[in-house]
Amino acid sequence: MEVNRKVSGHRATLKEVAAELGVSASTVSNAYNRPDQLSKELRVRVFETARRLEYGGPDPMARSLRRRWAGAIGVVYADRLSYAFADPAAVMFMQGVSVATEEAGLGMLLVPGSPRQARVPEAAGGAVVDGFIVYCLAEDGPLVDAALERRLPTVLVDQPPKESLPAVGIDDEGAARAVAEHLIGLGHTNFGVVSFGLDTDTRSGLADLERRRYATYWPSRRRLRGYADALEDGGISWEETPVYECAENYPDEGRRAAEALLSLEPRPTAILALSDQLALGALKAIEQRGLSVPKDVSVAGFDDIPEASRSTPRLTTIRQPHVEKGLKAGRMLVAQLNGEEAQESEILPSRLVVRGSTGPA
Amino acid sequence: MEVNRKVSGHRATLKEVAAELGVSASTVSNAYNRPDQLSKELRVRVFETARRLEYGGPDPMARSLRRRWAGAIGVVYADRLSYAFADPAAVMFMQGVSVATEEAGLGMLLVPGSPRQARVPEAAGGAVVDGFIVYCLAEDGPLVDAALERRLPTVLVDQPPKESLPAVGIDDEGAARAVAEHLIGLGHTNFGVVSFGLDTDTRSGLADLERRRYATYWPSRRRLRGYADALEDGGISWEETPVYECAENYPDEGRRAAEALLSLEPRPTAILALSDQLALGALKAIEQRGLSVPKDVSVAGFDDIPEASRSTPRLTTIRQPHVEKGLKAGRMLVAQLNGEEAQESEILPSRLVVRGSTGPA
DNA sequence: TCTTTTTACTAAAACGTTACAGTCTAAATC
DNA sequence: GATTTAGACTGTAACGTTTTAGTAAAAAGA
Numbered sequence: 001m002e003v004n005r006k007v008s009g010h011r012a013t014l015k016e017v018a019a020e021l022g023v024s025a026s027t028v029s030n031a032y033n034r035p036d037q038l039s040k041e042l043r044v045r046v047f048e049t050a051r052r053l054e055y056g057g058p059d060p061m062a063r064s065l066r067r068r069w070a071g072a073i074g075v076v077y078a079d080r081l082s083y084a085f086a087d088p089a090a091v092m093f094m095q096g097v098s099v100a101t102e103e104a105g106l107g108m109l110l111v112p113g114s115p116r117q118a119r120v121p122e123a124a125g126g127a128v129v130d131g132f133i134v135y136c137l138a139e140d141g142p143l144v145d146a147a148l149e150r151r152l153p154t155v156l157v158d159q160p161p162k163e164s165l166p167a168v169g170i171d172d173e174g175a176a177r178a179v180a181e182h183l184i185g186l187g188h189t190n191f192g193v194v195s196f197g198l199d200t201d202t203r204s205g206l207a208d209l210e211r212r213r214y215a216t217y218w219p220s221r222r223r224l225r226g227y228a229d230a231l232e233d234g235g236i237s238w239e240e241t242p243v244y245e246c247a248e249n250y251p252d253e254g255r256r257a258a259e260a261l262l263s264l265e266p267r268p269t270a271i272l273a274l275s276d277q278l279a280l281g282a283l284k285a286i287e288q289r290g291l292s293v294p295k296d297v298s299v300a301g302f303d304d305i306p307e308a309s310r311s312t313p314r315l316t317t318i319r320q321p322h323v324e325k326g327l328k329a330g331r332m333l334v335a336q337l338n339g340e341e342a343q344e345s346e347i348l349p350s351r352l353v354v355r356g357s358t359g360p361a
Numbered sequence: 362m363e364v365n366r367k368v369s370g371h372r373a374t375l376k377e378v379a380a381e382l383g384v385s386a387s388t389v390s391n392a393y394n395r396p397d398q399l400s401k402e403l404r405v406r407v408f409e410t411a412r413r414l415e416y417g418g419p420d421p422m423a424r425s426l427r428r429r430w431a432g433a434i435g436v437v438y439a440d441r442l443s444y445a446f447a448d449p450a451a452v453m454f455m456q457g458v459s460v461a462t463e464e465a466g467l468g469m470l471l472v473p474g475s476p477r478q479a480r481v482p483e484a485a486g487g488a489v490v491d492g493f494i495v496y497c498l499a500e501d502g503p504l505v506d507a508a509l510e511r512r513l514p515t516v517l518v519d520q521p522p523k524e525s526l527p528a529v530g531i532d533d534e535g536a537a538r539a540v541a542e543h544l545i546g547l548g549h550t551n552f553g554v555v556s557f558g559l560d561t562d563t564r565s566g567l568a569d570l571e572r573r574r575y576a577t578y579w580p581s582r583r584r585l586r587g588y589a590d591a592l593e594d595g596g597i598s599w600e601e602t603p604v605y606e607c608a609e610n611y612p613d614e615g616r617r618a619a620e621a622l623l624s625l626e627p628r629p630t631a632i633l634a635l636s637d638q639l640a641l642g643a644l645k646a647i648e649q650r651g652l653s654v655p656k657d658v659s660v661a662g663f664d665d666i667p668e669a670s671r672s673t674p675r676l677t678t679i680r681q682p683h684v685e686k687g688l689k690a691g692r693m694l695v696a697q698l699n700g701e702e703a704q705e706s707e708i709l710p711s712r713l714v715v716r717g718s719t720g721p722a
Numbered sequence: 723t724c725t726t727t728t729t730a731c732t733a734a735a736a737c738g739t740t741a742c743a744g745t746c747t748a749a750a751t752c
Numbered sequence: 753g754a755t756t757t758a759g760a761c762t763g764t765a766a767c768g769t770t771t772t773a774g775t776a777a778a779a780a781g782a
Contacts, residue, residue: 011512013738024762029740038760056510060489061425062738065767070422071487072470081463085456095446101473102442107488108471109433112463126432127468128421128489149417151372310671374768385732390770399730423768426737 012055021049032058064128072107073097073333074129076147078136078217081110087249087277088305089322090135093157096326097133104334106130111143125150131333133157136219141200153336155329155343160218166336166343168329170350172219175318176226176272178352179300182316183270184234187361188298191236192261192268193227193243194254194278196220202247204256212243223274223302242268246278254281255288262289262297269297269361276301276308276317283311283357294359304353313356320350373416382410393419425489433468434694435490437508439497439578442471448610448638449666450683451496454518457687458494465695467491472504486511492694494518497580502561514697516690516704521579527697527704529690531711533580536679537587537633539713540661543677544631545595548722549659552597553622553629554588554604555615555639557581563608565617573604584635584663603629607639615642616649623650623658630658630722637662637669637678644672644718655720665714674717681711 018025023042030037031046038046050057064070075097077084084090094108101108112123124132124146131153134144147154148163156167183191198207198215212228215221228238244260246253254273258281261268271286273279279301286297293299293313301308304319325348332343379386384403391398392407399407411418425431436458438445445451455469462469473484485493485507492514495505508515509524517528544552559568559576573589576582589599605621607614615634619642622629632647634640640662647658654660654674662669665680686709693704 014740015738025738026740026763027761030761033740042760054512056512057486058740059426059738060487061422061429061431062767063487063740064489065420065422065426065737065769066739066741068422068767070489071484072489074468081459081469082456085452085459091446091452095443098442098446098471098473101471105473105484107435107473107484108442110459110462110469110471112459112466112468123432123466123468125418126421126424128425128431128433151415151417376768386768387732387770388730391731394770403730419770420768423737424770426739427768427770429737 012050012053014055014058017046017050017053017055020053021045029058061128070128070130071105072109072129073101073330073337074109074111074124074127074132074147076111076124076132076134076143081112083248084110088307089275089277089303092305092322093135093326096323096328097330099323099327100330100334103331104337106334111147130337131155133329133333134159135329136217141216153333155333155336157325157329158219161345166332167345168325168332168348169219169346170320170325170348172222173226173229175320175350175352176223176302177230178226179302179316179318180227180230180272181234182352182354183272183298183300183358184230184236186270186298186358188270189234189236189361190266190268190270191227191231191241192258192264192271193224193241194257194261194271194273194282195224195243195245196249196274196278197247198245204245204247204253206260207243207245209239211245220274227272249275249277251277251281251284254278255285256281258282258285259289262286262291267297270358271297271299273299273301276303276305276315279315279317279357280307280311283313283315293357298358298361300358309355311357316355316358317353318350319353321348324348373411373414375416375419378407378411378414378416381414382406390419422489431489431491432466433470433490434462434691434698435470435472435485435488435493435508437472437485437493437495437504442473444609445471449668450636450638450664453666453683454496454687457684457689458691460684460688461691461695464692465698467695472508491698492516494690494694495520496690497578502577514694516694516697518686518690519580522706527693528706529686529693529709530580530707531681531686531709533583534587534590536681536711536713537584537663538591539587540663540677540679541588541591541633542595543713543715544633544659544661544719545591545597547631547659547719549631550595550597550722551627551629551631552588552592552602553619553625553632554585554602555618555622555632555634555643556585556604556606557610557635557639558608559606565606565608565614567621568604568606570600572606581635588633610636610638612638612642612645615639616646617642619643619646620650623647623652628658631719632658632660634660634662637664637666637676640676640678640718641668641672644674644676654718659719659722661719670716672718677716677719678714679711680714682709685709 014028015025018028031043109129111127132147133155136158154165156165158169198211212224231238244257246257271282279299282299301315301317304317308315308317375389376386379389392404470490472488493508494516497519515526517526519530559572573585592599605618607618632643640660643660647654662676662678665678669676669678
């Protein structure tokens with residue numbers, strides 16, 4: 001759907017208010033921006049006239065242009081925004097960002113568009129913002145390019161290092177390794193992996209080695225790498241370990257993936273999921289099969305979203321500080337906007353949380 | 362914290378690209394906006410030169426000013442944004458809005474600030490947007506005024522009708538009445554109510570009749586009204602029914618409120634909560650007291666957030682279509698932006714969902 | 723060959739502000 | 753009484769685009 005701007009009735013301008021009062025435009029401007037530059041009485045009269053003419057104050061677009069300052073930061077998300085709101089981890093991240101923007105009195109502009117839409121680059125390119133937070137984007141996608149080409153202050157989140165831009169993230173690889181090692185330590189030798197989509201094509205199904213290695217999304221690639229290393233170190237073939245990729249990060253997709261994995265021979269006794277959302281779906285698939293967790297199959301997730309500690313059984317997972325990630329990223333960006341130069345990238349702590357969904361093989 | 366704009370290095374402009382190439386500014390502009398207006402070859406050369414000069418395309422602020430079109434809508438929220446992200450109902454609402462903005466290729470600007478901050482009106486007044494969605498705001502707050510003064514297309518959500526602006530909401534009063542009647546039908550006569558804050562002061566504690574009647578937030582007022590009517594109709598004194606208001610819509614506040622209510626004499630056998638978040642807290646308080654739900658105390662919520670059907674016992678509540686509310690509001694606004702005039706206000710359906718948390722007195 | 727159409731480009735005027743450097747008057751200082 | 757200072761206001765020039773109306777040359781049509 002295309003949007004045409006409304007041809008609404010004429011709206012009063014600062015100039016007209018000035019003319020009506022017989023003063024200069026500067027004075028009216030000052031009435032709004034520098035009260036000390038004119039007498040109290042005149043200021044009152046300015047506001048009166050403004051109200052009478054239905055003048056709603058200086059136009060933000062003109063002001064932004066003139067001041068070269070938008071008063072907002074852009075948040076660019078990997079996928080459709082509506083998915084972000086459906087993903088507890090992303091919501092927590094945005095919450096963190098919102099804390100930072102509120103501290104700074106800035107707006108938070110959610111830039112629209114999925115990698116599958118054409119208008120996307122234009123959206124990021126056209127955003128009236130002072131800086132970007134780029135969150136978990138396919139690293140070579142057009143969206144990220146569009147954002148970077150603006151050459152605005154930018155903070156990368158869950159992304160590979162790029163052009164010496166400051167970044168915030170966790171040690172995805174190490175964390176993934178830790179979950180896998182935990183399960184190996186419990187004696188498991190037959191694994192199945194439930195993964196995010198590994199490329200921008202929306203495909204669901206088993207992924208070959210090539211596809212796993214060149215996963216488009218940085219966190220996916222690092223996590224798979226962590227699993228792979230741990231398994232190989234434990235004498236388990238990564239190549240023969242099935243990896244089922246899900247087009248979308250919803251529990252239901254995870255359920256389907258787990259169903260597929262459970263039908264394989266030999267049946268995995270441990271399922272590693274790249275997110276809790278997917279792991280929760282896997283839990284359901286196992287239950288529906290009449291199997292029990294963790295007696296028949298162990299399941300581990302990633303993210304430690306609130307639901308992970310409320311499921312039955314409660315989910316073994318990797319805890320990472322989602323809110324803090326957003327907060328850090330937001331503050332870093334604000335610092336850059338304030339002219340502070342060298343922002344250091346940060347790796348936030350994460351750790352394995354063992355709960356009821358994993359047990360001995 | 363105040364933000365100063367970064368005094369970054371000079372950034373190339375469209376004019377400079379034009380000068381470098383020896384063509385007019387119009388031509389460069391056309392290269393970006395109307396490819397059919399110049400030859401293929403020149404267009405290519407324009408982009409080359411742009412890249413060489415590190416020109417990132419037309420400046421969005423200038424473009425917005427000239428076109429009188431921001432490409433974004435503003436979402437104004439009642440409270441601190443960070444609370445919105447912590448409230449599942451608000452998140453679902455925003456998800457709905459995001460679907461609508463994505464359909465239209467618009468950005469979604471979250472306007473910062475709580476009613477307790479001074480800079481707020483400036484934030485709404487300075488937002489570079491084409492329209493507003495005003496979500497559940499204290500109806501006479503400065504924020505809503507600031508938004509309305511802009512005289513941009515606006516859609517009200519969960520707000521009292523105002524200035525013939527289109528609105529989206531549910532029948533809060535009727536829904537509240539339905540929950541209360543359900544409990545009365547089960548034989549309850551001793552009620553306690555757990556409410557949101559009833560004024561912009563952040564107070565927690567029992568609220569007198571006056572305060573209940575003039576609650577600042579529209580949904581609170583309507584829901585309390587619904588409870589009141591149902592109780593009075595059932596021969597139960599509303600005045601003597603304790604209403605405990607919570608400063609914030611978090612489960613923990615609900616827990617504290619319920620603790621207070623359970624210490625009263627006579628102890629309520631039914632607790633009505635204005636939201637599921639608060640009701641979930643109440644559930645916990647009752648459990649901590651060693652009482653059982655619904656045997657000793659019944660609890661009903663409002664909103665039917667996902668957690669409501671996962672608690673033990675599962676929560677009796679009012680289901681309302683949060684996502685659809687956002688979607689409707691978003692589409693209404695988009696329609697207005699497209700110049701479609703008469704937008705009808707809409708009352709979305711809601712209904713009582715009876716689950717395990719309510720039972721006979 | 724002469725008109726008409728098309729193609730490729732340009733000049734100039736907005737869009738609505740704010741920053742900067744002044745100007746002018748009245749009060750304060752010496 | 754001359755000089756400085758402060759206060760209140762103004763004029764002009766950006767800010768970086770897009771749009772409108774237009775020109776000149778080339779292509780097409782008669």
